[in-house]
Amino acid sequence: MEFKDYYAVLGLERTVAQDEIKRAYRKLARKYHPDVSQEPEAEARFKEVAEAYEALKDVEKRAAYDDVANRYQHGQEFRPPPGWNSGFEFSGGDFDESVDFNRSDFFESLFGHPTAGARGRGQRAGSDHHAKVLIDLQDAYRGGRRGISLRVPRIDANGQATIEARHLEVNIPKGIRDGQHLRLAGQGGPGQGDGPAGDLYLEIAFAPHPVFRVDGRDVYLDLPVAPWEAALGTGVTVQTPDGSVQLTVPPGSSPGRKLRLKGRGLPGVPPGDLYAVLSIRLPPADTPTAQDAYRRMAEAFGDFHPRGTLEA
């Protein structure tokens, strides 16, 4: 595993005062938090930043990390020193169990796994788990069986945590929308004693599609037409996520006109609509013939004033 330079991740020198660490974290967290950020790779960056902060915000953990950091550089192969785990005792098992992400192997080799096992005996319901699942728009149109792989932390009888691969088959309901959640009862964390297992929540996200944009149940696509098609009207064949349909472009259509295909959006009660948004492509004037055609058009439309009142 690689050594991680947590100071570099936060853009700090190793000698900084403790409150600088908090300041640097907060600034980066605002920039990269997946709920607010539009930065590319925001989620991955935020995880790094959050992990670095978790290691450095606590004075004891920071001291332990510094001790290791003095011997390594970022990206260097890291081997935990022998007896490492027994060398430090951290006051408080202050792992935030609500944190959704997995910390890196490097972090866990230093500070250990969160152990939920020590939280008392007896009957206790298992915790609810969450995972995100990326599906294609077509899957939402048709519904159907989908295999899902999850990495699940498991606590064994000795209170040790390990990561297990788990495979589930789920029937994606027809008409599911981006951002909705599926609840799989009893598929979350196991209960203690006779306590019931928790539930598993799957957050559905649509993979970006090169042609279709989705807004709730409605689906949009850009439909480019030639100027004469927009002016005179035409019939076109349009690919929808659910097969192709015939569509009439009415004469006298302007760019931005939305042609609605009722009920061709995501299925449901009521189903969404599919909108083809017209855009007009101009043929290039890159041959004498094409230039002549534009000149003839200019003559034919001598009364046409595209800038209207701008030139009054």
Add this chain to the structure above:
Amino acid sequence: MNTINRTATPCVIVEEEVQFTLIELSRACRTEIDQVVELVMEGVLTPSGEDAEHWQFRGATLRRARRALRLARDLELNAASTALVLDLLDEIDALRSRLRRLGGD
């Protein structure tokens, strides 16, 4: 160990078929009840029902509550700031969805 299930695991769409009590929502958000109550008090979440014992949250609340709790935890915000951020994010969502309809993104 891999667990292979050949039959599909039953599931429901939370936003359409589920209502949460306060306890259920707290569990689903993996948080303490007090934190969810605080979000209700700040007007971030709006359950139906007279008092906390009878509160019912719509399924769509799960997404909103988790977002609020993540922001509060990761950006170290208090409930009032969280409420403001969520309102602004709602507005951004509405603008983005308008952009999508226009094909502007």
